[in-house]
Amino acid sequence: MLVSIYRTTKFAAQTFYRNLWLSVITIFILILTLFTVSLVATMNLLADRAISAVEEKIDVDIYFADNTSEENIIAAQMFLEDVPEVKNVRYVSKDEALEKFKDSHADNVDIQNALEELDENPLPASLIVQANELSDYEVIMQQFNNSEFDIFTEEKNFSDQQAVIDKLSAITTRVYQVGVAVSAVFIVISVVMMFNTIRLAIYAHREELAIMKLVGATNAFIRAPFILEGAFYAVLSSAIAMSLLWLVVLFTAPYVNDFFFGYNFNLDVFFYNNFLFIFSIQFLFSLILSVGSSMISIGRYLRV
Amino acid sequence: MIHLKKVNKRYSDNTYAARNMSLHITSGEFVSIVGQSGTGKTTLVKMLIAEERLSSGIIEIGNWDITNIKHSEIPVLRRQVGVVFQDYKLLPKKTVYENIAFALEVCGVKQGNIDMIVPQVLKVVGLEEKHDKFPQQLSGGQKQRVAIGRALVHRPKVLVADEPTGNLDTINAQEIIDLLLKINALGTTVLLVTHNKDIVNRLRKRVIAVDDGVIVSDQKTGKYII
Numbered sequence: 001m002l003v004s005i006y007r008t009t010k011f012a013a014q015t016f017y018r019n020l021w022l023s024v025i026t027i028f029i030l031i032l033t034l035f036t037v038s039l040v041a042t043m044n045l046l047a048d049r050a051i052s053a054v055e056e057k058i059d060v061d062i063y064f065a066d067n068t069s070e071e072n073i074i075a076a077q078m079f080l081e082d083v084p085e086v087k088n089v090r091y092v093s094k095d096e097a098l099e100k101f102k103d104s105h106a107d108n109v110d111i112q113n114a115l116e117e118l119d120e121n122p123l124p125a126s127l128i129v130q131a132n133e134l135s136d137y138e139v140i141m142q143q144f145n146n147s148e149f150d151i152f153t154e155e156k157n158f159s160d161q162q163a164v165i166d167k168l169s170a171i172t173t174r175v176y177q178v179g180v181a182v183s184a185v186f187i188v189i190s191v192v193m194m195f196n197t198i199r200l201a202i203y204a205h206r207e208e209l210a211i212m213k214l215v216g217a218t219n220a221f222i223r224a225p226f227i228l229e230g231a232f233y234a235v236l237s238s239a240i241a242m243s244l245l246w247l248v249v250l251f252t253a254p255y256v257n258d259f260f261f262g263y264n265f266n267l268d269v270f271f272y273n274n275f276l277f278i279f280s281i282q283f284l285f286s287l288i289l290s291v292g293s294s295m296i297s298i299g300r301y302l303r304v
Numbered sequence: 305m306i307h308l309k310k311v312n313k314r315y316s317d318n319t320y321a322a323r324n325m326s327l328h329i330t331s332g333e334f335v336s337i338v339g340q341s342g343t344g345k346t347t348l349v350k351m352l353i354a355e356e357r358l359s360s361g362i363i364e365i366g367n368w369d370i371t372n373i374k375h376s377e378i379p380v381l382r383r384q385v386g387v388v389f390q391d392y393k394l395l396p397k398k399t400v401y402e403n404i405a406f407a408l409e410v411c412g413v414k415q416g417n418i419d420m421i422v423p424q425v426l427k428v429v430g431l432e433e434k435h436d437k438f439p440q441q442l443s444g445g446q447k448q449r450v451a452i453g454r455a456l457v458h459r460p461k462v463l464v465a466d467e468p469t470g471n472l473d474t475i476n477a478q479e480i481i482d483l484l485l486k487i488n489a490l491g492t493t494v495l496l497v498t499h500n501k502d503i504v505n506r507l508r509k510r511v512i513a514v515d516d517g518v519i520v521s522d523q524k525t526g527k528y529i530i
């Protein structure tokens with residue numbers, strides 16, 4: 001068993017070196033394929049995150065008239081919390097609103113001074129409503145408008161980011177489609193390359209293979225080196241593609257993380273946490289690709 | 305040991321290489337198969353190691369019906385029937401030693417056993433001195449010996465030599481025949497395919513004559529009659 005593995009490996013290594021140039025190109029194509037596929041997958045992931053990040057930002061602010069009693073606002077909050085489509089409702093009192101406003105304009109002296117001069121707090125109390133789904137806002141607002149609490153409201157501000165989301169979705173879908181198409185092309189190229197590389201390896205060894213058969217080598221023994229070669233291509237290409245991906249993550253992570261600031265998403269952390277998973281997927285993918293095409297080639301050209 | 309019953313072989317282009325061939329060779333025999341070029345001698349050899357399938361009939365080797373042998377069983381058959389091919393089939397980039405060792409390596413034999421068997425075989429075929437030479441550095445007779453050596457590594461029950469004296473002068477040819485006789489004396493059934501009249505006549509062993517795929521004579525201590 002061990003001796004067979006050793007001889008098979010030797011034979012496979014020989015074919016690799018004898019056709020070094022072709023082997024290198026094959027690996028290169030495999031790497032490109034893996035890299036493209038992972039890039040498309042990464043972009044898809046980022047787009048998903050971006051969309052849900054924007055969705056997170058969407059809410060409806062219901063501002064109450066100054067003379068509304070706190071009991072009424074709390075009652076309105078309770079009413080809204082009972083609506084099944086509502087995810088959460090937050091009450092921002094007049095004081096809290098003022099604090100926030102002051103905080104967010106802390107370095108603007110003019111505003112600070114203007115606020116000092118006012119006796120009264122000019123900011124209204126409000127309820128911030130978040131829905132489970134983007135499409136739920138309409139239903140929620142309808143229910144609220146028909147309720148007894150509507151009369152207390154001064155203004156309803158629906159921070160409408162649906163347009164942004166639609167645009168983002170459209171772009172990411174487009175990018176994804178192009179990515180999938182490019183990946184498909186690369187996959188086809190690498191299958192053809194791999195198929196051809198093994199075919200040439202078989203051709204280069206045809207004399208040896210014929211004699212192997214005639215002196216009683218088993219089919220498994222004759223096929224094994226070519227399958228092993230496919231596996232070897234898979235290991236090498238997925239390792240290199242993974243390193244490339246790591247480099248890309250390393251260089252883009254600062255920008256991506258900036259974009260997702262405050263959203264609990266970290267590209268590099270995500271990459272490191274899922275390193276094994278991504279690597280396994282890449283390895284399996286290239287293994288299926290290269291061993292699969294080797295098998296087809298063997299079936300076609302190595303009549304044993 | 306070898307049993308053919310009404311074997312027919314028709315190639316896809318309708319040439320008949322065997323017609324209604326029946327013969328029986330017992331264990332330990334030395335049999336010459338003679339016939340002119342293109343009469344189907346090599347085809348018979350190929351059918352014995354399942355390199356070609358028969359069109360009809362039955363072939364048995366040591367009570368094993370190999371007529372419809374499974375793919376997975378062919379290696380087993382080929383280790384029992386050693387063949388010296390008409391065109392040697394040696395690997396040019398391997399030395400004498402490596403060419404013989406190759407047949408063992410590809411069958412998964414342990415290195416320790418290879419190191420033991422190959423020198424023995426080299427001794428039998430008389431090539432100890434030439435073990436590190438490449439095929440192109442050898443004479444025709446020496447190449448033939450390498451091919452015989454390689455056919456012997458699995459200690460086959462049957463050794464088939466297809467035209468082993470084809471390109472050799474009389475003295476070299478006789479040496480090869482002597483080697484085959486020696487192998488036969490050690491207990492291996494030997495099938496010698498040839499069209500060399502002198503050799504067959506001198507051997508005084510069983511001769512089977514084939515003409516156009518048909519066995520035309522089978523004599524116990526025969527002469528070349530065609």
Ligand SMILES: Nc1ncnc2c1ncn2[C@@H]1O[C@H](COP(=O)(O)OP(=O)(O)OP(=O)(O)O)[C@@H](O)[C@H]1O
Pocket residue numbers: 315316317319320321339340341342343344345346347348390467499
């Ligand atoms: N693969 C093949 N396809 C078609 N016809 C073949 C094939 N191999 C051999 N033949 C034909 O079968 C016949 C027998 O061929 P074979 O090689 O068995 O002859 P042979 O007796 O060994 O001749 P020689 O003494 O020249 O080696 C010939 O007519 C040959 O043309």
Ligand SMILES: [Mg+2]
Pocket residue numbers: 345346347390466467
């Ligand atoms: Mg012949």
